[in-house]
Amino acid sequence: MPDRRGRTGLDRVGLDLTGNPRVRVRDVRLLTSNWYVTRVTQLDYQRADGTWTEQERETYDRGNGACVLLYDRSARTVLLTRQFRYPAYVNGHPDGNLIETPAGLLDDDEPLAAIRREAEEETGYAIGEVEHVFDVYMSPGSVTEMLHFYAAPFDADVRASVGGGLEDEGEEIEVLIVDIDDALARIGIDIIDAKTIMLLQWAALTGRFAR
Numbered sequence: 001m002p003d004r005r006g007r008t009g010l011d012r013v014g015l016d017l018t019g020n021p022r023v024r025v026r027d028v029r030l031l032t033s034n035w036y037v038t039r040v041t042q043l044d045y046q047r048a049d050g051t052w053t054e055q056e057r058e059t060y061d062r063g064n065g066a067c068v069l070l071y072d073r074s075a076r077t078v079l080l081t082r083q084f085r086y087p088a089y090v091n092g093h094p095d096g097n098l099i100e101t102p103a104g105l106l107d108d109d110e111p112l113a114a115i116r117r118e119a120e121e122e123t124g125y126a127i128g129e130v131e132h133v134f135d136v137y138m139s140p141g142s143v144t145e146m147l148h149f150y151a152a153p154f155d156a157d158v159r160a161s162v163g164g165g166l167e168d169e170g171e172e173i174e175v176l177i178v179d180i181d182d183a184l185a186r187i188g189i190d191i192i193d194a195k196t197i198m199l200l201q202w203a204a205l206t207g208r209f210a211r
Contacts, residue, residue: 003033010037013061022046036062061144066115067103069199070127070154071180073208078183079154080196081122082174099176099186100193103147111148119152122173124159127152133202138194149199151207180209 002008011030017023027042040058047053070079082099089096104118112130119127133149156177184204187197203209 001033003037004035007037011039013039014041031058036060058142059144060142063105063107064111064146064148065103065105066111066118066148066150067101067195067199068115068119068127068130068150068152069101069133069203069207070119070123070125070152071203071208072154072156072177075156076180076209077156077177078180078200078203079123079125079156080176080178080183080191082176083172098193099191099196101196101199103195106148112150115148115150123154123175125154126158127154129153133199133207136198147195149195149202151199151203153208180204 003010010033011028014025014028017025022045024044025041026044029040029042031038031040038058038060040056043055043057044052045055071077072079079102080099081102082097084096085093085098086096088098102115102119102122104114104121106114109117112132115130116127119125130150130152133151135146135148138145138147180200180203183191183200187200191197191200
Protein backbone atom coordinates (compact mmCIF):
# COMPACT_ATOMS: atom_id res chain seq x y z
CA MET A 1 0.00 0.00 0.00
CA PRO A 2 1.41 3.44 -0.86
CA ASP A 3 1.94 6.07 1.81
CA ARG A 4 0.44 9.58 1.62
CA ARG A 5 3.15 10.60 -0.87
CA GLY A 6 2.36 7.64 -3.13
CA ARG A 7 5.58 5.77 -2.34
CA THR A 8 5.71 1.97 -2.31
CA GLY A 9 8.38 -0.59 -1.43
CA LEU A 10 9.17 1.26 1.79
CA ASP A 11 9.84 -2.01 3.63
CA ARG A 12 12.66 -2.85 1.20
CA VAL A 13 14.90 0.13 1.92
CA GLY A 14 18.31 -0.97 3.22
CA LEU A 15 18.17 -4.61 2.14
CA ASP A 16 20.58 -4.00 -0.76
CA LEU A 17 23.28 -2.12 1.21
CA THR A 18 26.78 -3.45 0.43
CA GLY A 19 29.15 -0.56 1.21
CA ASN A 20 30.23 -1.82 4.63
CA PRO A 21 31.30 -5.51 4.71
CA ARG A 22 30.91 -5.52 8.50
CA VAL A 23 27.14 -4.89 8.19
CA ARG A 24 24.61 -7.44 6.90
CA VAL A 25 21.00 -6.28 6.82
CA ARG A 26 18.69 -9.25 7.42
CA ASP A 27 15.20 -7.78 7.67
CA VAL A 28 13.38 -4.45 7.39
CA ARG A 29 9.95 -3.97 8.93
CA LEU A 30 7.73 -0.95 8.43
CA LEU A 31 6.37 0.48 11.69
CA THR A 32 4.58 3.60 10.43
CA SER A 33 4.00 4.96 6.95
CA ASN A 34 2.20 8.27 6.70
CA TRP A 35 3.92 11.45 5.50
CA TYR A 36 7.17 10.19 7.05
CA VAL A 37 8.35 6.63 7.58
CA THR A 38 9.57 4.68 10.60
CA ARG A 39 11.33 1.34 10.13
CA VAL A 40 12.91 -1.26 12.38
CA THR A 41 15.90 -3.08 10.86
CA GLN A 42 17.48 -6.33 11.99
CA LEU A 43 21.17 -6.50 11.12
CA ASP A 44 24.37 -8.37 11.86
CA TYR A 45 27.34 -6.21 12.83
CA GLN A 46 30.93 -7.45 12.92
CA ARG A 47 32.93 -6.08 15.83
CA ALA A 48 36.62 -5.14 15.58
CA ASP A 49 37.64 -8.49 17.10
CA GLY A 50 35.85 -10.35 14.28
CA THR A 51 32.81 -11.55 16.22
CA TRP A 52 29.32 -10.93 14.85
CA THR A 53 26.49 -9.47 16.90
CA GLU A 54 22.78 -9.21 16.18
CA GLN A 55 21.44 -5.67 16.42
CA GLU A 56 18.15 -3.88 15.93
CA ARG A 57 17.93 -0.27 14.75
CA GLU A 58 14.89 1.95 14.42
CA THR A 59 15.10 4.75 11.84
CA TYR A 60 12.89 7.73 11.11
CA ASP A 61 12.89 8.78 7.45
CA ARG A 62 11.48 12.22 6.66
CA GLY A 63 13.59 12.79 3.55
CA ASN A 64 16.51 15.18 3.19
CA GLY A 65 16.34 18.94 3.61
CA ALA A 66 18.14 22.24 3.10
CA CYS A 67 18.60 25.47 5.06
CA VAL A 68 20.08 28.88 4.26
CA LEU A 69 21.54 31.82 6.16
CA LEU A 70 20.44 35.04 4.48
CA TYR A 71 22.77 37.93 5.29
CA ASP A 72 23.43 41.59 4.55
CA ARG A 73 27.16 42.00 4.96
CA SER A 74 27.23 45.80 4.81
CA ALA A 75 24.46 46.17 7.40
CA ARG A 76 25.87 43.25 9.45
CA THR A 77 22.46 41.63 9.70
CA VAL A 78 21.00 38.18 9.14
CA LEU A 79 17.45 37.20 8.28
CA LEU A 80 15.87 34.65 10.60
CA THR A 81 12.35 33.32 11.06
CA ARG A 82 10.15 32.47 14.01
CA GLN A 83 7.50 29.77 13.88
CA PHE A 84 5.68 27.29 16.10
CA ARG A 85 7.31 23.86 16.42
CA TYR A 86 5.14 21.36 18.24
CA PRO A 87 7.90 18.75 18.88
CA ALA A 88 9.91 21.42 20.76
CA TYR A 89 6.78 22.55 22.63
CA VAL A 90 5.89 19.05 23.79
CA ASN A 91 9.51 18.51 24.88
CA GLY A 92 9.72 21.44 27.28
CA HIS A 93 10.05 24.62 25.21
CA PRO A 94 7.91 27.31 26.89
CA ASP A 95 5.78 28.18 23.86
CA GLY A 96 7.21 26.19 20.94
CA ASN A 97 8.11 29.31 18.92
CA LEU A 98 11.66 28.80 17.63
CA ILE A 99 13.98 31.25 15.89
CA GLU A 100 15.53 29.57 12.86
CA THR A 101 17.10 30.01 9.47
CA PRO A 102 14.75 29.36 6.51
CA ALA A 103 14.65 25.62 5.81
CA GLY A 104 12.54 22.87 4.33
CA LEU A 105 12.45 19.39 2.88
CA LEU A 106 13.76 18.78 -0.62
CA ASP A 107 10.69 16.82 -1.71
CA ASP A 108 11.50 16.02 -5.35
CA ASP A 109 13.82 19.01 -5.96
CA GLU A 110 17.59 19.31 -5.98
CA PRO A 111 18.91 20.97 -2.78
CA LEU A 112 19.68 24.32 -4.43
CA ALA A 113 16.26 24.56 -6.07
CA ALA A 114 14.59 23.50 -2.84
CA ILE A 115 16.26 26.15 -0.70
CA ARG A 116 15.45 28.90 -3.20
CA ARG A 117 11.81 27.78 -3.04
CA GLU A 118 11.72 27.55 0.74
CA ALA A 119 13.49 30.87 1.30
CA GLU A 120 10.98 32.78 -0.81
CA GLU A 121 7.98 30.93 0.62
CA GLU A 122 9.04 31.64 4.19
CA THR A 123 10.56 35.12 3.94
CA GLY A 124 9.28 36.68 0.72
CA TYR A 125 12.83 37.40 -0.45
CA ALA A 126 14.10 35.93 -3.71
CA ILE A 127 17.76 35.06 -3.18
CA GLY A 128 20.55 35.51 -5.71
CA GLU A 129 23.94 33.78 -5.70
CA VAL A 130 23.96 30.90 -3.21
CA GLU A 131 27.06 29.49 -1.51
CA HIS A 132 27.15 25.84 -0.43
CA VAL A 133 28.54 25.59 3.10
CA PHE A 134 28.41 21.90 4.09
CA ASP A 135 26.14 18.84 4.38
CA VAL A 136 25.34 17.37 7.78
CA TYR A 137 23.55 14.40 9.33
CA MET A 138 21.62 16.14 12.10
CA SER A 139 20.64 13.21 14.34
CA PRO A 140 22.36 10.09 12.98
CA GLY A 141 21.41 7.85 15.89
CA SER A 142 17.85 7.53 14.65
CA VAL A 143 16.98 10.05 11.89
CA THR A 144 18.15 9.40 8.32
CA GLU A 145 17.92 13.06 7.21
CA MET A 146 20.88 14.81 5.63
CA LEU A 147 20.63 18.61 5.72
CA HIS A 148 22.30 20.75 3.04
CA PHE A 149 23.56 24.10 4.38
CA TYR A 150 23.75 27.26 2.27
CA ALA A 151 24.34 31.00 2.64
CA ALA A 152 23.18 33.83 0.40
CA PRO A 153 22.96 37.64 0.47
CA PHE A 154 19.62 39.39 0.65
CA ASP A 155 18.46 42.97 0.20
CA ALA A 156 16.01 44.10 2.88
CA ASP A 157 14.55 46.67 0.47
CA VAL A 158 13.75 44.16 -2.28
CA ARG A 159 11.01 41.70 -1.39
CA ALA A 160 9.33 39.51 -3.99
CA SER A 161 6.29 38.53 -1.87
CA VAL A 162 4.91 38.74 1.64
CA GLY A 163 6.35 35.35 2.64
CA GLY A 164 5.07 33.80 5.84
CA GLY A 165 5.00 30.22 4.60
CA LEU A 166 2.16 28.18 3.13
CA GLU A 167 -1.17 28.59 4.88
CA ASP A 168 -2.47 25.25 3.58
CA GLU A 169 0.46 23.55 5.37
CA GLY A 170 -0.38 25.32 8.63
CA GLU A 171 2.61 27.66 8.46
CA GLU A 172 2.62 31.11 10.04
CA ILE A 173 6.18 32.42 9.83
CA GLU A 174 7.46 35.71 11.21
CA VAL A 175 10.50 37.30 9.57
CA LEU A 176 13.22 38.77 11.80
CA ILE A 177 16.18 40.88 10.68
CA VAL A 178 18.79 40.63 13.41
CA ASP A 179 22.23 42.16 13.93
CA ILE A 180 24.83 39.40 13.57
CA ASP A 181 26.50 40.19 16.91
CA ASP A 182 23.11 40.16 18.64
CA ALA A 183 22.26 36.83 17.02
CA LEU A 184 25.55 35.30 18.16
CA ALA A 185 25.01 36.59 21.70
CA ARG A 186 21.57 34.97 21.81
CA ILE A 187 22.86 31.46 21.03
CA GLY A 188 21.76 29.23 23.88
CA ILE A 189 19.25 31.80 25.11
CA ASP A 190 16.44 32.13 22.59
CA ILE A 191 18.35 30.88 19.54
CA ILE A 192 18.46 27.18 20.33
CA ASP A 193 17.90 25.56 16.92
CA ALA A 194 20.90 23.48 15.84
CA LYS A 195 21.03 24.36 12.14
CA THR A 196 20.72 28.07 12.94
CA ILE A 197 23.51 27.97 15.51
CA MET A 198 25.77 26.11 13.08
CA LEU A 199 25.24 28.66 10.29
CA LEU A 200 25.69 31.64 12.61
CA GLN A 201 28.94 30.22 13.97
CA TRP A 202 30.15 29.42 10.45
CA ALA A 203 29.40 33.02 9.42
CA ALA A 204 31.38 34.38 12.37
CA LEU A 205 34.32 31.99 12.13
CA THR A 206 34.98 31.55 8.40
CA GLY A 207 31.98 32.99 6.57
CA ARG A 208 30.83 36.46 5.59
CA PHE A 209 31.26 38.02 9.06
CA ALA A 210 34.66 36.51 9.91
CA ARG A 211 37.11 39.14 11.17
